[in-house]
Amino acid sequence: MACTRPPSAPRSAISNVNETSVFLEWIPPADTGGRKDVSYYIACKKCNSHSGLCEVCGGHVRYLPQQTGLKNTSVMMVDLLAHTNYTFEIEAVNGVSDQNPGARQFVSVNVTTNQAAPSPVSSVKKGKITKNSISLSWQEPDRPNGIILEYEIKYFEKDQEMSYTIIKSKETTITADGLKPGSAYVFQIRARTAAGYGGFSRRFEFETSPVSVAASSDQSQIPIIVVSVTVGVILLAVVIGFLLSGRRCGYSKAKQDPEEEKMHFHNGHIKLPGVRTYIDPHTYEDPNQAVHEFAKEIEASCITIERVIGAGEFGEVCSGRLKLQGKREFPVAIKTLKVGYTEKQRRDFLGEASIMGQFDHPNIIHLEGVVTKSKPVMIVTEYMENGSLDTFLKKNDGQFTVIQLVGMLRGIASGMKYLSDMGYVHRDLAARNILINSNLVCKVSDFGLSRVLEDDPEAAYTTRGGKIPIRWTAPEAIAFRKFTSASDVWSYGIVMWEVMSYGERPYWEMTNQDVIKAVEEGYRLPSPMDCPAALYQLMLDCWQKDRNSRPKFDEIVSMLDKLIRNPSSLKTLVNASSRVSNLLVEHSPVGSGAYRSVGEWLEAIKMGRYTEIFMENGYSSMDAVAQVTLEDLRRLGVTLVGHQKKIMSSLQEMKVQLVNGMVPL
Numbered sequence: 001m002a003c004t005r006p007p008s009a010p011r012s013a014i015s016n017v018n019e020t021s022v023f024l025e026w027i028p029p030a031d032t033g034g035r036k037d038v039s040y041y042i043a044c045k046k047c048n049s050h051s052g053l054c055e056v057c058g059g060h061v062r063y064l065p066q067q068t069g070l071k072n073t074s075v076m077m078v079d080l081l082a083h084t085n086y087t088f089e090i091e092a093v094n095g096v097s098d099q100n101p102g103a104r105q106f107v108s109v110n111v112t113t114n115q116a117a118p119s120p121v122s123s124v125k126k127g128k129i130t131k132n133s134i135s136l137s138w139q140e141p142d143r144p145n146g147i148i149l150e151y152e153i154k155y156f157e158k159d160q161e162m163s164y165t166i167i168k169s170k171e172t173t174i175t176a177d178g179l180k181p182g183s184a185y186v187f188q189i190r191a192r193t194a195a196g197y198g199g200f201s202r203r204f205e206f207e208t209s210p211v212s213v214a215a216s217s218d219q220s221q222i223p224i225i226v227v228s229v230t231v232g233v234i235l236l237a238v239v240i241g242f243l244l245s246g247r248r249c250g251y252s253k254a255k256q257d258p259e260e261e262k263m264h265f266h267n268g269h270i271k272l273p274g275v276r277t278y279i280d281p282h283t284y285e286d287p288n289q290a291v292h293e294f295a296k297e298i299e300a301s302c303i304t305i306e307r308v309i310g311a312g313e314f315g316e317v318c319s320g321r322l323k324l325q326g327k328r329e330f331p332v333a334i335k336t337l338k339v340g341y342t343e344k345q346r347r348d349f350l351g352e353a354s355i356m357g358q359f360d361h362p363n364i365i366h367l368e369g370v371v372t373k374s375k376p377v378m379i380v381t382e383y384m385e386n387g388s389l390d391t392f393l394k395k396n397d398g399q400f401t402v403i404q405l406v407g408m409l410r411g412i413a414s415g416m417k418y419l420s421d422m423g424y425v426h427r428d429l430a431a432r433n434i435l436i437n438s439n440l441v442c443k444v445s446d447f448g449l450s451r452v453l454e455d456d457p458e459a460a461y462t463t464r465g466g467k468i469p470i471r472w473t474a475p476e477a478i479a480f481r482k483f484t485s486a487s488d489v490w491s492y493g494i495v496m497w498e499v500m501s502y503g504e505r506p507y508w509e510m511t512n513q514d515v516i517k518a519v520e521e522g523y524r525l526p527s528p529m530d531c532p533a534a535l536y537q538l539m540l541d542c543w544q545k546d547r548n549s550r551p552k553f554d555e556i557v558s559m560l561d562k563l564i565r566n567p568s569s570l571k572t573l574v575n576a577s578s579r580v581s582n583l584l585v586e587h588s589p590v591g592s593g594a595y596r597s598v599g600e601w602l603e604a605i606k607m608g609r610y611t612e613i614f615m616e617n618g619y620s621s622m623d624a625v626a627q628v629t630l631e632d633l634r635r636l637g638v639t640l641v642g643h644q645k646k647i648m649s650s651l652q653e654m655k656v657q658l659v660n661g662m663v664p665l
């Protein structure tokens, strides 16, 4: 047997951070060492951001599916610490790696995890029990992921879940009193940090003493609030009355957790405990107050502008660097407000910062702060090296693996789940409004008030006077302005299509009117080329006419996670011939109209070099060309993916123009 050697390092590793989980993907080593038994090992190091020193990660990190002997080129690490720098080294090994005295061959990836809610409280002990009260104590969660601000204790009499009581406590002990003697009660506890509430603990059941035992209660703990469901309902009625009586308007979240019955006031806005809600800056009488509530003021001297990278509606977009006290300088994007602005323009410009500043999620563009005390007025955000997703994909046509594309889509869905949980409806979700960084992490951007649609060149006026990006918008939002998270899901389906077709324009050159008509008649975009069937099915689900039948963003995230964990599920592609015949079943084939000859058509799309091959193989008329499938192209020797795409897209475009429709649902 020939001598073999250890493999070279894996290549092109990319990471996708989601709160305290990291997904890694890489390409196999260029040199497998002449063996077929290559597998991968992941080394994890936790690094101190100040000293730069790293230590091996503790046993709390979980690797899915495993840390060693990985056969696939991807892995997920979960249960990492929040706000922590990690270095992951991906090493390729084979049967002779152990014999190798030389240096290890690995590719390394540095990531910083994001904030995460605390893990559930796992251990709860009963303390003093009387006939009317139960005292409890518990341990802080294993992974608080921040400073615990308070605990919420929910309890109810066993089998009476509909009538529960909630106590809040800053301590890890409470006494629930006013209970029935000799009755079983169920308790659940959750912790809250700045990142929000963690999950509830499992249910703990304790019983009060029977009547004969002397009553006593432990007064050492002070519950902050005790409100029963009944009181909650009364409070709700009072709050509504209060608002109707003309007090400053509040904002209640569109999606309300039925379990939450209590309400708090925050700056005159109703806030539901446990669910962070987006507050519409419009509800502030003074928009400056909103900006300063949600955005940090940055001194202009901390910012170095380096170059102009684009044009926004309100002024130039630049790249530069931000140096905050006690922190290392880092790259930022800077949106500026052009001189001579009106008060309304200033308000609308800063409105975006007031919205963005309320979000904290790895797939939402992060606001560093604003400059309002000097001119020019600026909005400073994290820098996304690869710019907008649509341009980036067009520039890198055909360059990514399906898993990489799905990773991008997963990030966008995760950002959108966060926004919908916050009660924020984006209304202009499109690949042009997603930014992508050097790690291929996608982040949702472009937040605005009414202006959201004003500055989008894609937005067109509807007959009802609104301005809407027709190709990305759900029919109910176009027809009667019903913008909801479900209409954002429709747009997400279009973004999926844009991503899988590397930035192709949805519905090609069809007019907006034709798009509205075709969609109304039940036609949908056909599958992009080489698209996994599971992804196209998800797109079709997002484009259900009945908005309640569309998947929710959390379901989309779970579905994409499943596909990423099981890459073989992405191997089944939408059958190329069925893609085409879908269009032909319903309608007549491409014919005489558009081009007079095959040669003229191929010349027009700069594919004239294939005219001879087409003619020699019997594709001598446009009717014959209409039957061409991807397999036929490959057989004819059109092997370049870019050329295949160009030809198939052109065919599709012609058919779509002819039939004025797409795939019938």
Ligand code: ACK
Pocket (backbone or CB within 6 Å): 309, 310, 311, 312, 317, 332, 333, 365, 381, 382, 383, 384, 385, 386, 387, 388, 389, 391, 435
């Ligand atoms: O495709 P691009 O390079 O990415 O061109 C547009 C341009 O500015 C106008 O919006 C780019 N851009 C916007 N925000 C950012 C950001 N945070 N990081 C990097 N580029 C950005 C966008």
